[in-house]
Amino acid sequence: MTLRIAEKKGEWINRDMPLTFTYEGQTVEAFEGDTMSSALWAAGIKVLGRSFKYHRARGVLSFANHDVNALMTDGVDTNIRADVIPVSHGMELFAVNTEGGVVKDKNRFIDRLSPFLPVGFYYKTFFKPRMMFPFWENKIRKAAGLGKVNFDYPRQLRPKRNAHCDVLIIGAGPSGLSAALTAANHGKQVILVDENRYAGGSLGYDHAADSSTSDKLETLLKQVSEHSNIRLICDAYAGGYYGDHLVPVVGKEGITKVRARSVIVATGAFEQPPVFRNNDLPGVMLGSAAQRLVHRYAVKPFHRGVVVTGNDHGYRTALDLIAGGVEVLALVDMRQQSGDEQLAAAVASKGITIHLASCIYEVIPSSDKLGVAEVVLAGYDEQTASARLEHSSRIACDGVAMSAGWAPAAALLYQAGTKMRYDYAVEQFVPAQLPEGVFAAGKVNGVYDLALRLRDGQRAAADAVRYLGGQDVEQIEVTQSFQLAPSHAYPIVHHPDGKNFVDFDEDIQVKDFINAAKEGFDNIELMKRFTTVGMGPSQGKHSNMNAIRILARIRQLPVEQIGTTTARPFFHPTPLAHLGGRGFHPHRLTAMHEWHVNHGGVMMEAGAWMRPAWYQPQGAKLTAQQAVQQEAMAVRNAAGMIDGSTLGKIEVFGQDAGAFLERFYTGKFADLQFGSSRVALLLDEAGVMVDDGVAARLAEDKFYVSTNSSNAATVYREMQRNLQLWGMSVTLVNLTGAMAAMTLAGPASGSILTELTELDLFEEAFPQGAIRTAEVAGVQARIMRVAFVADLAFEIHVPSSSALHVWQKIMKTGQPFGLRPFGTDAQRLLRLEMGHHLISHDTDGLTNPFEAHAGGLLAMDKAFFTGQRSLQILAAKPVKKQLVKFVLDPGFSAELPKECNLVINAGQITGRVTSIAYSEYLNRVIGMAFVAPDQAANGQQFDIRTDDGLLVKARVVQGSFFKLSAQ
Amino acid sequence: MQRPVLRSPAAFAQEALKPERGVINQMMTANSFADPATEAEYVSRLSLCDVSFLQRFGCKGPTAAEWLSAQGLPVPEQANHYVQQGELRVLRLGNSEFLIEEEAGSEQLAQLNQTDVPERVHAVLRNDAAFVISGPLVSELFAQVCDIDVIAELEDESRLVMTMMAGVSVTMLRQKSAEGWQYRVWCDGTLGVYLWQTLLTIIQELGGGPVGANHYFKSN
Incomplete structure (x- = not known):
């Protein structure tokens, strides 16, 4: 059996390209351009799925x-x-949410149980005994629902694009x-977006048998x-509205962010849809759906059918159905009178009986309940929304086209902040006050x-053009008058046996709303959540308006006082692959990155940078712990070098440079003498420790400041901000990327460096904290004597472009x-062995210098x-709280506490571990922790609770672990 | 001591492409990635070229504009504009910040780099990754990596923009060449590998590819 009809002008199928596919194992013929539904419908297959709840x-x-x-x-x-x-x-193809096939779905029995499964039944049942709830939850979840997630779904990389225009127009219908x-x-650049495969909107299907529409x-x-x-973009929908006219347009290949x-x-x-019993059976469809089938796909919706309507659109539908070869048996108008006399006359002229003030009381299903057998017509009382059965009649048919009115597709307008009002002339919500730069046109x-x-x-x-500055553009007035509204004010037909569906996504009937209101859920937001109306995949596009009307009548309130629910982006289900899209995750590489990779560097992300966490020497099979201990021992006993290019490096120039740093740091x-440096501790306005680096003076008006690796951008930005606030004569240059740095540390470091520079590195000439400019391996460098990881260490700063050369030279020289x-x-x-804390690691967003023994870095006598x-x-x-250094007992071998394990005193939390590690050099577990002030004295013991609940004794020590060991 | 041969900030990303290399301006540079016909084909669609080897000079300070003028250099009157004079491009990055770049083969910047800057002018060490993007599909590339409408922003040929490209801060300008519009891009050198890889991935998806320096400049 086929419902395909002769070629229609403008149809979307290509009859020269036939194809076949299977549906539930059955082979189906179709044409290129057919949708799954149009192909199946054309083949006479009308059961396209099972409903969410009742199957x-x-x-x-x-x-x-x-x-x-x-x-x-x-x-x-x-x-x-x-x-x-x-x-x-x-x-x-297979329909989702069935067991045993869509026709013989084993779960269809649930429909017979529906009286026992009203909305919210799962809130009230199955929770006792409590232990049984997971069992029932599992059953309900299996029975209800949609398709099954394929966890082997292929990964798809969807690019995200940006587009710009003067005017973005969403919807390529006539307006x-x-x-x-x-x-x-x-002269405006326009992007025109439409969710359909082709533009045109209702001009493509709502013809009322008038061929001039398709010409237009x-x-x-x-x-x-x-x-x-x-620029016309079809097959893509505007997913949401965000500030400044940013609209994501979702197409098949990804999201385009349009900034208009x-x-x-x-x-x-x-x-x-009008609401009447069995309005959900296959064969009962919206009038516009029937028109689309006819005009876009040349498919008859049914052979012999009835049109039920609450507006003039039903008349247009009837004319299109007749033009499509459908035998229209009756037009049932729920209104007292028809609106457009010409349309009514055209329908009547086709020999169709128009039943005014009538309704479909119910649709009688075929014996297999898979289609329409006949409809029961009755009179309709608009006041009580009930059928008058004294004049009922039956018409045998195989389909119903239904029209009750319209709900504006206004989600984007709501998201943009439009204030809507209910207009009784059209019986719908319309924009009352649009946001700046946003305009509405047409049915919405x-x-x-x-x-x-x-x-x-x-x-x-x-x-819009005037808004964009075209003041000479003439204003256009649009005035309309209606005899009758395009939407019926209450297209509901009550039925004692229910199954008059309001929400087809969630199988919600009229009585469900009445019951919800009786239980107190009589506010639209509460009713939405209790009944789940509008919470299915279509998000209430065909149910919310009727739900509002029903609630308004229950509460005896005008529709506008009920209000609408919030429409959030995205407007339509959007694939996660699209939302994820191609992500950009910039990572910075130092000039020595390639060397690290080639020499076994195990790279890890450190903020924006990639850094070697440790090195696996060639041919070795060290664990991370072994490698780290070996590297540390090399620094203690000979020499080691780390790539420190990630340090923030900022030059501060100008006559106010010194004064600026005095205000900026503590x-x-x-x-400060030329050629020397001091620790530069930065606080925020609340006195919280933010960063600690080093500020070195290169000249009267020139400082070279380093910051922690993760803080370079923040400190530079903060410097710029304060510079503007304080109005000082200072120039800042951020050299973090342009300068590389490496720290050569350990007792042999001086001997190694001496071979590559003419600088005198001995203690008297180059004391702790000194900075000098000299050539290293032929490259002009800034060298600083530092003591962060070892007593003897040199920080060597060189231009990034030469850094690899210098690094390689030092490594080669240092080999012996x-x-x-x-x-x-x-x-x-x-650094832990040296007893240095790390800001943001050993401190947190509340730590002040008094708590971290950093009082010595504060010059409180400064003016500001x-x-x-x-x-x-x-x-x-x-x-x-107080940050302290601690050791565990010698030979400690139990479960090692971890960072963030709690310090416990008499059952109370008094602090936490911030750093802890085993030091092979010291042969001791050492760490730092916040403790209560009365636990902070040298030699005092405190307990750390491990993940397994053990209490581990720790003892407070003062000074550098490293130096303690040396003593 | 012999001066070291420098590496392009994007060199690590180019290793796998096995380019033919040569030294330009003392920097080991990818001279070509494919035969000239293939590279010309890329340029006719969408291409990426690493020009980090070009000589640069940066300076900043309240009197930087006056000092550059005194050196005989053309100075753009407004920030975010540039002037091309012969082999030199003078970019005004802010009211008091400048970047000057010189085409390969010219040696004017060598003199400037050796000149002592006066008080209130500060020489700024540069470590830019610099790329040339060209080809008719640039709009598709920029649509994927830039939030702003770069092409519209650069319609005025004297303008430069500082924006984000694939999450990275870049400076961009547009210049006409015999093969069409070229877009020059500068970013922090530490992001050169990332930006090269990211741009090239998209460029290759769009049917383009990398071209070596030889396509634009003949190396020694």
Whole structure:
């Protein structure tokens, strides 16, 4: 049996390209361009899926990207929207959420249990006995739901694109097309987006048997395609509206982030179903769905059918059905009178009986409950929303087309911050106050007549052009008058046996709303959550408006007082691959990166940088712990070198350079001698320790400042900010990337470096904290005597472009001395042995210098430094915690505490471990911890609780571990 | 002591492509990645060339503009603009910050690099990764890596923009060449490998590829 009809002008299928696919094992013939649903429907297959909860048979409903009961799987992908996704040759499709096939789904018995499964039943049942709840939860989750997630889904990399335009127009129906042409004719760059495969909107299917409509569409499309200012993007939807007119446009290949100077929303409206018993059976569909089947795919929705309507659109549908070869048996109008007399006359002239003030009381299903057998017509009382059965009759048919009205596709307008109002003239929400630069046109703006929609598009475009500065553009007025609203105020037909569905996603019936209200869920947001209306995959596009109307009537309130629920981005389900997209994760490499990789460097991310954590020497099979201990021992006994290029490096020039650093850091720098350096401790305004580096004076007006690796950008930015605030004569240059650095440390370091430089490195000439400029391996370098990881160490700063050369020369020269490279793990151990804390590692976002024994770095007698006022307040208060160094007992062999393990005193938490490590050099476990002030005295013991709950004794020590060992 | 041969900041990313290398301006540089016809084909679609080897001079300070003028250099009147004079490009990165770049073969910057800067002018050490992007598909590339409409921003040929490209701060300008528009990009050298890899991945997806310095400059 086939429902395919003769070729229609503008149809979307290619009859020259036939194809076959299978559905539930059955071979089906189709044409290229057919969607899964249109191909199946053309082949007479009307059961396209099972409903979410009751497993009722379902077919086509909207045929507009929202048929969430017609979801397919092809074995790889799931929840494929059959109403819009084209079928391809060789596909093997199955409906989702069935057991034993879509026709003989074993779970269809649940429909018979529906009286016992009202909304919210799972809130009230199965929770006793409590131990049984997981069992029932599992059963419910299996029975209800959509497709199964394929955990072997192939990884897809979707690029994210950016696009820019003067005017973004969302929706390429008549309003959108005319708006695009108007804006483009005023010289504006336009992006026009439509979710359908082809532009045109309702011009492509809502003809009311008038062929001039498709001619009009052809003309508009030609003008648009020929206009160089218009970029038309089809098969892509605007997923949301974000500030400054940023709209993500979701296409098959990924997301395009459109940044527009103005936005025109011409998204149209969703047709709304009337609510009557069995309005969900396969064969019962929206009028616009029937029109789309006929005009886009040349498929008859049914052979013999009835049209039920609450507006004039039903009449248009009837005429299109007749033109498509459908035998229309009756037109049932729920209103007291028809609106457009010409349409009514046209329908009547086809010999169709029009039943005014009538309704479909119920649809009688076929014996297998898989389709329509007949409909029961009755009179309709609009006041009580009930059928008058005294005049009922039956009509045998195989389908029903239904139209009750429209809900504006206004999600983007809501997201943009539009204030909406309920307009009784059109019985829908319309924009009352639009945000700046956002405009609405067409049905979403409450304009329905075709000629007026075209004009409304021009009007919106003219408004947009004026907004963009085109003050000479004439204002366009659009006025409309209705005899009857395009939407029925209450298209509900009560039925004692229910199954009159409001929400097809979640199987929610009219009685469910009434019961929810009785239980107190009579606010729209509460009702939404209790009934789950609008929470299915279509997000209430065909149910929210009816839900609002029902609640308004229950509460005896006008619709506008009920309000609407919040529409959040994304407007439509969007693949995670699209949302993830191609990510950019910049990482910085030092000039020696290649050397590290080639010499066994185990690279790790350290902030924005890649750094070697440790090295696996060639041919060795060391564990990380072994390698780290060996590297540290090399520094203690011979020499080691670490790539320190990640340090922040900032030059501070100018006559106020010294004064600036005095204000910026806690210490004194104005009196700093040339060629020497001091620790530079940075606080925030609250007195919290932010960074500690070194500031070295190169000349009267020139300092070279280093920062912690992770803080370079922050400190530089903070310097720039303060420079502007303080108005000082200082120039800053961030050399973090331009200068590389390496630290050569250990007793042999001086001997090694001496071979590559003429600089006198002996103690008297080059004391701790000194900085000198000299050539190293032929490259001009800044050399600093430092003591962070060892007593004798040299920080060598050279231009990045020469750094690899210098590094290689030092490594080669140091070989006879036992020089080894060491990574960040050994560096942490070495500085711990030296007793140095790391800011942001041993301190946190609340630590002040008094708590971290950094009081010696504070020059409180200065006139000002950042954080000074807070410190003055803090100094008057007792400290709450104290950072201390500790050791564990010699030979400790139990479970080693970890960083962040808690310090416990009399069952109370008094602090935490911030650093801990075993030092092979000291043959001792050493660490740092925050403890209560009364636990901080030298030699005092405290307990650390390990992950396993053991209490480990630790003892406070003072001074450098390294030096203690030496003593 | 012999001066060291320098490495391009993007050299590590180019290893796997096995380019033919040569020394330009004392920097080991990828001279070609494929035969000239293939590289020309890339340029006719979308291409990426590493020009980090070009000589540069940076300076900053309240009187930097006056000093550069005194050196006979053209100085753009406004920030975020540049002037091309012969082999030199003078980029004004801010009110008081400048980058000067010299085409290969010219030696004017060598003199400047040896000149002592006066008080209130500070020489700025540069370590730029510098690339030339060209080909008619640049708009598709920029659409993927730049949030702003770079092409529109650079319509005025004297302008330069500082923006983010694939998450990295870059300076960009556009110049006309015999083969069409070229976009010059500078970023911090430590990000050169990342930016080269990221751009090249997308460029290759779009049917383009890398070209060596020989395509634009003949090395010695």
